Amino acid sequence: MWAAHMEACEIDGLVVAIDIEDHTEMASQRSLWDRRVRFLHGSTVDPAIVARVTDLVRDRRTMVILDSDHHADHVRAELAAYASLVTPGCYLIVQDMLTEVLLPDHGPGPITAVEEFLTGDDRFVVDRDRECLILTMCPSGWLRRL
């Protein structure tokens, strides 16, 4: 989807996607895939994956979307690994913010991790203007880098 948007908007962009599961068989047959997508098979918090992403986005205007394991410990580790890759003025979006509210048995989730992160990091602010359509999967999850 992001690759198609970039193509349509004639943005010279690249989507770096990471997942521990590989469901790319169909998508990777599209010509867009080779031009626009780099799929990294592994955990978002694996240091080798983080290093590869860091390499791929070097000198590029970069935004980050976190949408993998929504447990607070994992989101915390992702924030630590990827926040510095976000270009000032761009967003770090944390998806499914309400996981710990909607699924009480889940335990601490994105809200917990983001609140802690923002307490110790003054590079980002929550941009609630991005919630102007009211319905969102990421309330208080649009973090804009100053």
Ligand SMILES: C[S@@+](CC[C@H](N)C(=O)[O-])C[C@H]1O[C@@H](n2cnc3c(N)ncnc32)[C@H](O)[C@@H]1O
């Ligand atoms: C909510 S889905 C989102 C998938 C994708 N972001 C999308 O929008 O289609 C969560 C995905 O995170 C993956 N996942 C879970 N733990 C992960 C981890 N530690 N590292 C990378 N991916 C993980 C799962 O395999 C699953 O595909």
